[in-house]
Amino acid sequence: MANLNIDSVKDRTFDAIVIGSGMSGGWAAKELGDKGLKTLVLERGRDVKHNKDYPTTNMYPWEFAHHGQVTAEIREANPIVNRCYAFGEDAMHFFVKDKEHPYVQEKPFDWIRGYQVGGKSLLWARQTQRWSDFDFDGPARDGFAVDWPIRYKDIAPWYSHVEKFAGISGNLDGIAELPDGEFLPAFPLNAVEQRFSKHVKQHYQNRHVISARCAHLSKPNQIHFDQGRVQCQKRTLCQRGCPFGGYFSANSSTIPWALRSGHVTLRPFSVVESIMYDEKLGKATGVRVIDTNTKEAIEYYADVIFLNAAALNSNLVLLNSTSNRFPDGLGNDSGTLGKYVAFHNYSAHINAEWDGDKEWTTDGRNPAGGGYIPRFRNVYKQETDFLRGYAAGFSAYRYRETSSDGVGEDLKKNLVNDTLSGWKVGSHMMGETIPKESNYVALDKSQKDQWGIPLLKISVDYDDNDAKMKKDYVEQMTEMFTSAGFTNIKASTDNRAPGLDIHEMGGVRMGNDPKTSMLDKWHRLHACQNVYVTDGASMTSTSCQNPSLTYMAFAARAVDHAVSESKKG
Amino acid sequence: MNRRIAIRNMALILGSAAVLPSCLNDNKGKSVIELKHLKLDAEQETLVNDLTETILPKTNTPGAKDLGINLFVFKMIDDCYDEKGQGDFMAGLKEFSEAVDKKHGKSFSELTAAERTAFVNDIEKQSKDPNNKDKDSKAFGFYWTVKGQTVFGYTTSKYFMTEKIVYELVPGRYNAMFPVKKKATA
Numbered sequence: 001m002a003n004l005n006i007d008s009v010k011d012r013t014f015d016a017i018v019i020g021s022g023m024s025g026g027w028a029a030k031e032l033g034d035k036g037l038k039t040l041v042l043e044r045g046r047d048v049k050h051n052k053d054y055p056t057t058n059m060y061p062w063e064f065a066h067h068g069q070v071t072a073e074i075r076e077a078n079p080i081v082n083r084c085y086a087f088g089e090d091a092m093h094f095f096v097k098d099k100e101h102p103y104v105q106e107k108p109f110d111w112i113r114g115y116q117v118g119g120k121s122l123l124w125a126r127q128t129q130r131w132s133d134f135d136f137d138g139p140a141r142d143g144f145a146v147d148w149p150i151r152y153k154d155i156a157p158w159y160s161h162v163e164k165f166a167g168i169s170g171n172l173d174g175i176a177e178l179p180d181g182e183f184l185p186a187f188p189l190n191a192v193e194q195r196f197s198k199h200v201k202q203h204y205q206n207r208h209v210i211s212a213r214c215a216h217l218s219k220p221n222q223i224h225f226d227q228g229r230v231q232c233q234k235r236t237l238c239q240r241g242c243p244f245g246g247y248f249s250a251n252s253s254t255i256p257w258a259l260r261s262g263h264v265t266l267r268p269f270s271v272v273e274s275i276m277y278d279e280k281l282g283k284a285t286g287v288r289v290i291d292t293n294t295k296e297a298i299e300y301y302a303d304v305i306f307l308n309a310a311a312l313n314s315n316l317v318l319l320n321s322t323s324n325r326f327p328d329g330l331g332n333d334s335g336t337l338g339k340y341v342a343f344h345n346y347s348a349h350i351n352a353e354w355d356g357d358k359e360w361t362t363d364g365r366n367p368a369g370g371g372y373i374p375r376f377r378n379v380y381k382q383e384t385d386f387l388r389g390y391a392a393g394f395s396a397y398r399y400r401e402t403s404s405d406g407v408g409e410d411l412k413k414n415l416v417n418d419t420l421s422g423w424k425v426g427s428h429m430m431g432e433t434i435p436k437e438s439n440y441v442a443l444d445k446s447q448k449d450q451w452g453i454p455l456l457k458i459s460v461d462y463d464d465n466d467a468k469m470k471k472d473y474v475e476q477m478t479e480m481f482t483s484a485g486f487t488n489i490k491a492s493t494d495n496r497a498p499g500l501d502i503h504e505m506g507g508v509r510m511g512n513d514p515k516t517s518m519l520d521k522w523h524r525l526h527a528c529q530n531v532y533v534t535d536g537a538s539m540t541s542t543s544c545q546n547p548s549l550t551y552m553a554f555a556a557r558a559v560d561h562a563v564s565e566s567k568k569g
Numbered sequence: 570m571n572r573r574i575a576i577r578n579m580a581l582i583l584g585s586a587a588v589l590p591s592c593l594n595d596n597k598g599k600s601v602i603e604l605k606h607l608k609l610d611a612e613q614e615t616l617v618n619d620l621t622e623t624i625l626p627k628t629n630t631p632g633a634k635d636l637g638i639n640l641f642v643f644k645m646i647d648d649c650y651d652e653k654g655q656g657d658f659m660a661g662l663k664e665f666s667e668a669v670d671k672k673h674g675k676s677f678s679e680l681t682a683a684e685r686t687a688f689v690n691d692i693e694k695q696s697k698d699p700n701n702k703d704k705d706s707k708a709f710g711f712y713w714t715v716k717g718q719t720v721f722g723y724t725t726s727k728y729f730m731t732e733k734i735v736y737e738l739v740p741g742r743y744n745a746m747f748p749v750k751k752k753a754t755a
Contacts, residue, residue: 058738060727060730060736060738061736062725062727062730065648066644066645066648066649067641067722067725068725069645069649070649071649072648072649072650072651072652072654073648075651076651187743187745188745188746189745190745191745191746193745233739233740234740234741234742235739235740237738358749359749360746360747360748360749361747361749361752362744362745362747363742363743363747363752364740364741364742364743364744365740365743366743366745367743404716406690406693407623407624407625407626407686407716408623408625408686409626411624411625412630415720415724415729415733420749420752
């Protein structure tokens with residue numbers, strides 16, 4: 001027992017504990033605070049306060065020592081995180097550096113992490129799409145993983161709930177496989193994106209190119225002003241943290257809101273070692289935390305625990321929470337804990353040119369990034385030699401072209417004598433991967449971190465289904481680009497390791513049967529019902545939507561359930 | 570104004586004051602700018618300074634030295650190039666210097682501004698010729714490295730981004746359908 005002399009057990013006792021302060025933990029904290037529960041939010045990293053702790057947010061390119069570039073020393077010390085598209089001189093302080101928090105790669109896995117209040121919600125790409133029953137039905141229909149214990153009707157009201165608060169821009173597109181939501185006005189498609197959208201609508205069945213739906217305040221409502229957020233100013237420097245609160249992050253939205261409720265306490269620098277289980281009571285009693293500054297172990301107690309440490313770290317916490325009752329990790333009667341991890345396949349891209357619409361360009365910047373192509377493969381029925389499918393980004397752009405030929409006055413003239421390039425178009429693949437028992441995370445048997453917590457061992461890989469799907473993406477997009485009249489079409493694929501998609505999911509999957517899954521339909525551990533897991537770890541399958549919106553809805557729905565259960569006594 | 574202060578002022582212009590003041594070293598014969606990885610002697614340092622000024626000379630608008638672009642070039646190569654890149658840079662610098670000596674019998678810094686310009690224009694011209702045997706040489710590689718960083722430093726400098734183009738930190742707008750005609754006159 002730690003700390004009995006320093007503070008009383010009473011001071012360390014709460015109604016609820018939330019482990020993690022990012023995308024889903026922030027939502028759990030906000031909902032618990034709104035419902036008046038005395039809540040402790042634990043964050044392993046430092047605090048990042050909205051605005052105050054965005055040191056680069058208002059910097060001009062020339063104010064960065066290397067004008068935005070990453071030094072060789074930092075690149076060489078961080079081969080993993082340096083592969084992330086957002087790891088630049090302006091945002092590197094929000095990323096975990098490779099050596100700070102090691103993990104074991106049984107197979108190559110680029111684990112991209114943000115250990116701070118707000119987690120990766122500061123850094124995300126802000127794309128938000130609802131799931132439909134074409135997604136929730138997937139595993140049962142196609143015979144993989146286990147059946148989801150919920151369907152669209154269960155989660156739809158909670159999508160609405162979180163969308164209204166977070167602020168999601170989009171059009172009511174009326175597409176069954178990508179349900180509409182509570183939208184602020186969409187960021188419109190440009191001339192060539194519209195052209196492609198029309199072309200696809202006319203020439204293909206059930207294929208759509210829509211304005212990308214994103215968590216930006218295109219036209220804020222009162223609820224957003226109440227959070228201290230204002231209209232998105234189209235800076236597209238989001239990864240630095242936004243002084244306007246123009247995009248949704250836990251830092252600008254849920255966390256300060258939760259703290260203002262007066263019921264929520266935030267404790268940064270608190271890495272959770274384990275969740276404590278009481279065999280007599282048959283439930284979890286609290287969490288054991290290591291203060292990362294003092295290395296002191298402290299126990300906190302609560303009636304209900306929300307685990308939102310981000311997908312793989314939520315696995316780690318449960319795996320490390322062992323007891324006589326649960327020798328293989330908390331709630332792990334099924335033996336599935338840590339298994340059936342999956343991700344999104346982002347390893348194919350295509351670029352081309354469009355020799356038309358020269359009279360049009362764009363002005364300003366588009367925070368949505370352009371268009372979105374919802375999954376069109378194997379939606380209504382199985383039609384290919386691979387399972388499931390992919391969504392795709394689609395965008396068209398022109399840029400300022402200059403020549404840097406010559407020296408002296410010639411060069412100076414060339415550098416300001418810009419011409420507008422022709423239209424370039426591009427797309428990238430976002431493929432569903434199939435969760436498998438062989439894709440797993442586990443505790444390393446010998447290596448521990450600086451707080452004595454075992455390192456996570458990650459063993460996740462692509463399979464044949466992914467390879468076939470990747471080939472199909474390239475074929476289908478090439479065909480669609482060709483029929484649209486695009487030229488100089490170039491598909492490219494890369495051999496990126498899983499993880500760089502930053503959409504790792506599963507390991508603590510939901511399911512109806514406690515023998516084959518970890519969580520019930522309310523996100524509670526089947527075998528320890530006062531522990532809820534509502535982040536990416538809970539995903540039974542991955543579909544191909546960007547997952548954050550679904551985690552937010554899961555967290556809000558689970559809190560509502562937990563509170564109604566506690567009222568029942 | 571002594572040289573140390575001049576360089577400090579340039580550093581301020583560049584917005585990289587945090588690093589540069591510690592890079593100063595006024596010992597005779599040694600380089601003035603002390604770098605972490607690159608080991609340049611005074612002559613080599615002067616050559617790179619003069620090369621950036623040849624690429625981007627002071628005319629009726631500021632040149633590389635006025636804007637501290639020469640310091641930026643050193644900083645980028647010292648901080649952002651890996652060991653191989655820095656090795657190529659040093660080998661190329663040596664070859665470049667030798668090529669100048671071979672042609673003119675003096676150092677790059679001893680040439681007139683017109684001779685320097687002619688020398689680098691010749692490299693630009695030869696590089697465009699696919700049959701030129703020198704175009705993949707280390708001397709040429711060195712030249713394009715310095716030029717690339719000079720152009721990068723210049724086009725991302727405060728001067729360029731406020732007076733030559735308008736960099737918008739806060740555009741506040743996205744017009745998806747914008748007539749090119751309007752853009753040209755904007």
